[in-house]
Amino acid sequence: MAKHPFRRRAVLSLLLAPLLAITEASADEFPSRPARIVVGFAPGTGMEVSTRLLADLMAKELGQPVIVETKPGASTMIAAAQVASAPKDGYTLLMMNNQTANNVLIYKKVPYKNSDFTAIAGGGIVSMVMAVSKTVPITTGREFLKYAKENDGKLFYGYWGAGGSPHLLAARLASSAGLNLQGVGYKDPGQATADLVTGRIHLFFTSVTHGLSLLRAGTANIVAVGTPQRLPSLPDVPTFAESGIEGMPNPWWGYGVPTGTPPAVVQKLERVIKAAVNSPRYQAMLASTGSIPMPVDSPTKFQEFIDQDQKKWAAAIRPLKLELD
Template identity: 35%
Template sequence: MAITPHKNLAQWLPLIALAAACGMPAAQAEDNYPSKPIRLIVPYPAGGGTDIIARLIGTQLTQRWGQSVVVENKPGASGILGNDIAAKAPGDGYTMLLGITTVAQIPALYKKVPYKLSDLTPVSQIAKSADLLMVPRSSGITTLQQFVDQAKASPGKFNYGSYGNATSSHMNGERFKQKAGIDLTHIPYQGSGPEMVALLGGQVTLALVDATAAYPHITSNKLNILAVTGAQRHPALPQVPTMTESGFPGLEANGWFAMFLPGTTPKPIVDKVGAEVAAIVKSPELNKRLTEMGLIPVGSLPDEFKTQLGKDVTHWKTVAESAKISMD
């Protein structure tokens, strides 16, 4: 005997079928991803470290997926312009962002930002960096404690250089001052290049220099490297202690380069991009290139990076508030 559907159920069957049909394109889009070219936003000018890494990753993704990954440089407002473009892009996986540590710092430095941090989905931490605390060798200072002792003996006479206001080096420098209980005058430079020139020329008594910029100079006979920020020693400088090992905890956060997608991107796409980027970073070719840039390759998966990003946001907020550092 044939079973006749309940009339109420029969009434809703066309709508159920329509809903299922509407859901099919989205599911198929995820399964077929990527099926067209992808743009990779770099919120800084061409030629810098972020741009170089984006092009390395983009080239590898193009080869793996058979779809072009086109790097678009969108500099402006300390990275906020490019971040905003990515944050407001459709969550279909066809707009990516190669961001740096400032993504985690911006919420603490600016009162008004055109996007929320939740508008960006963490995909993979590509590589970590660190700041090196360096002094001219002519100073005769060989340990961080020795520097602190001399700074305390001559309050107000020592200074430190950073690669810019409200950068990691500025915040790390102020954090160091607080932990050590010393008075140092902050001298910001327009990037690590001018900062290194000033340090080599003896124009600053201490400089916090990004490891990537300092890398060509780490064997210089004109400099002494006293300590390194971050949770672990830098692989290229195994003999140099961390700030914590030197007796000044609170500077364990690393700088980083990382991949993001718009916050509305479906998890299957986020996971697929994350797995690909992680595999690329861990390949011998990319691992070697990143190491040669003075970086520490990571290649984390989305959930791992999400956890790290949360910790970093909290850390930089604490530092910015305690040192009263703001860009507003």
């Protein structure tokens, strides 16, 4: 019997046409109702505050409210799991960050896969600073490296949350510089700060805003910053690289949706988020918090950034041999 390829193609086209029409129509109509961004941190934290500004800017462009929903806890896994199981329609976004991506390297059971999310656009890169107790007789990062080697095993670093950025950065410093530093875990930055002031611990890594408050209060020295260039707010403080501290990753945040969201919706969200991030209001917020824009210009580039960045964090995680429940 003769085959009829053209007839089969015509039948397939007829069958697929309604599905394509639905996809195109949903993209054209998006958004027809409020959207939400789920954040895995508590209200008032840096990435949550920046996301609220982004949501406000997005809403003006989309013509629909964009609600920020905080779901803190479990190293951002509660928020990520909720978005991973959400409808793939573009109305539920996740504020992604390095912690969300790194959980698979730290925890035995993670209720999502990183592939469950399609990266859309970056929000920014957080500049962490190295805060050192005034009880340590040094004022620069290079001096600290020398002092730590001379006082092998006698210096303590603080962190809050096993596997969090302050923990991993201190571990990375120790492994990359060949230092024997002792870690002390805390429930929150306040407790760690009190012990830094008294000299019970000797250093920790923290945000620029927290570091500046310590510096201005005269309770700690800021000896190195994590940005590629020196910060305008700390022009005399060298970068990690200038201090001889190599291979240090920086926390970052950005936005994604459940994988399977229609490409046209992803493209629209990308355009809107990028416009918000590039706005003067958002750029001023980045500058005021010591953060910098993420050097990506497409979802593909953002995903490449995440993949490469995870390798840096993995180098910090391995020496700790973390395998948390």
